[in-house]
Amino acid sequence: MGLISNTTRLFDFCADTYLSEDHCWGGDLDTIHSYLSQFDKPDVLDLGCGTGWHLATILLRFRSRLGTVVGLDYSAGMLNTASNYLNKLGWNSEKPRYEVTLIRGNALAIPFRSRSFDIILLLNNTLGNISAPTFKEAAGYRLKVLKDVFDLLKPGGYLILTVYNADKLDSEDISGKHFRLDRGISDLSNFDLVRTHYKYGIQFYSHWFTESEVAPILFTAGYSIIETEQRRKRIVVVAQRS
């Protein structure tokens, strides 16, 4: 399908317009801030950090009370946008107010040791965008990422996960202002969507999740689920390595 490289290319191209095309951004901020405030100097990883704005809000609110802060993404375009954004705010610059480490890497091979982080963020359907040669393999990759994240959390640490809510999938999401569904390739019965972005002419993959699907994969990966909430088009889950 070439979906892996196409999905990466799409994120490279849409890095500058990404936030303006997402009408649900920010719906998870209160949860993130509330769990961060439970820690003294938490070490934080934003996996699939995209444009870096979650990192920016965390730094704005918690900067004197943070440990290591890392953003990892495989899209050079996204990381470039994140770096420019954080530089403008005075971070990640030559004389940083607080240093954020931005790493280009793959969520399937995260370059950190076990038990490195107090909080790991996997937001705005990054988990559902992890693509593979087949939909079945993509499901396997999702489980692998959740298991690897579990291993990277310190005991007591939290995964904050937001994914697209399949119950809220509507015709605008399927073929709307920005995307058109490729029906021949997609499997709507399993919420595996391949859509083409009109502006860039690129096909990309996203899996949408039902609430009843999320809990079993988190349990299989070893987590306890602390809370789950449906918010607008997202499911927001807090899971713990207890």
Ligand SMILES: C[S@@+](CC[C@H](N)C(=O)[O-])C[C@H]1O[C@@H](n2cnc3c(N)ncnc32)[C@H](O)[C@@H]1O
């Ligand atoms: C839907 S965006 C979400 C970005 C950000 N977390 C947010 O909430 O705005 C998904 C991000 O995950 C990244 N991504 C997708 N698959 C990845 C992988 N296998 N490894 C690393 N990053 C990945 C994309 O480049 C993109 O920046």
